[in-house]
Amino acid sequence: MTQNSPLRPQPRFPEPDTEPFWEATKNRELKYQTCNSCSEVIFYPRAHCPSCGSLETSWNTSKGDGAVYTYSVILQSRHPAFKDLGPYALAYVDLDEGFRIMSNIVNVADPVNDISCGMRVKLNWHDQGEGEIALPMFEPA
């Protein structure tokens, strides 16, 4: 199902907020930030804390374990990278460290019935080429 494709849209740079996140994926590290002032978990990455406005933040590495918050199974996409994939699952995953990421759920035979809200998942990295970023996807834990 969701295999790598050269046509899949990639993050684009320069984009200073998200570049450290994607740079870390080259080492298969899933990074998130916390605020040094109010301790809130920050995601998606930003140079400030959206809870308190602090400019002092720290990067942390997630273990990559979490649960499906919600999902949708796409049966019709006109995008060249996805139109011939067959049904594939888009999801929000809640990581145990407290942040919510959009991703794909992979390695399921029947995405509509084999995925459920609350289902435990773990990281499944999809390399995008030698020296390139890797996409953090998730599969049933």
Next chain:
Amino acid sequence: MSQRREAAIVGIHEYPLRVAPGVSSLQIKAASAAKALSDAGLNWQDVDAVYDTGTHQNIGGLGISEYLGLKPDLIDTTSVGGSSYEFQANHAATMIASGKANVALLTYGSTAHSDRRAIGTGGATGQGSPTPFNNMEDPWGMTLISNYGMVKARHMHQYGTTDEQFANISVATRYHAMRNPEAVKAMTDLEFVGVNEITTQDVMDSRLIAWPLHLLECCMVSDGGGAVVIASKEVAANCTKKPVWIIGGGEATKYRENGGDITVSAGAQSGPRAFADAGVTPDEIDILMAYDSFSITVMCMIEDLGFCSKGEGGDYVSSGILKFDQSGGPALNTDGGGLSSNHPGERGIFLLLESARQLRGESTAQVNDAKLAVAVGNGGQLGSRHSTSATILAAD
């Protein structure tokens, strides 16, 4: 009545065609403006405030006044997706009430259908300057429909809402569309399979576009547009048609948050503010023009504006009260909605237009003695970042 009576919709026009090849968005705006001003009994140069999202021109809102040939004292190019027109109507009413303008013109035009824009299924374009959110969302193949699909899936999980319950929303809007000749022509011109009333089973049997959303839960992609003229009470007193008063408004935005509840829209913030501003309650509303990009959008608007408790929308919409000829609740999208009449990309202006028609007594699915309407727009994408604005309107 003690409701506010300071600014009113006095002129309206809905561009009649949903398939309009060879016509530009700007031409749709100008043609609609002329007809809306004529409807009001006002002249072109009476306009002293211009409201437009600023799309389809160079440099945002700079082009629209020039193209129309107006010299307004005030211009507002709030652009927050399909709900922009409720934001703008609220802003226009406020500015008119404060004496900064007398005649405001809101315009919208789009050729989304003729441009062959794959709005619902196209996915990320990978063009333009990179943004943090694009960089975190583009790689996953999200389509607009799947974004809303994630909200519906969570609603079903969290509250036990069923596909059949959601389908009632599509059934009610089609019931109204079949009474609107322009909607019937729209569905015919856009080659709908079966231009007729539908059942909940028809909705559930239509193909899945992005589970759990079926085809008949998704709005059409049409051409179209329209214009609304909002004027002060002094101007309204001399207009051709009876005024439709803007008595309250509220606006808000919401976005993906860590630990947030995706089933709660920005309407939970803007809806209560609008009702408090107007001094009315949801149970007094006769007409509910709720942005039906998808069934789930309407479900969230109904719950978050307080027509029923959160999570109880499934039972609420299944009771049949959304049809114009049933009592016990507001009539929903009596023009046929985005699901069955008109959705050129940003539907918000049509919510104001049909609200005004109902409160004038001019709808094709007229509710007897309709007194109060709420137009609630939703823009952006419900499952990520979106805006919800409500405008509450009263008959003269």
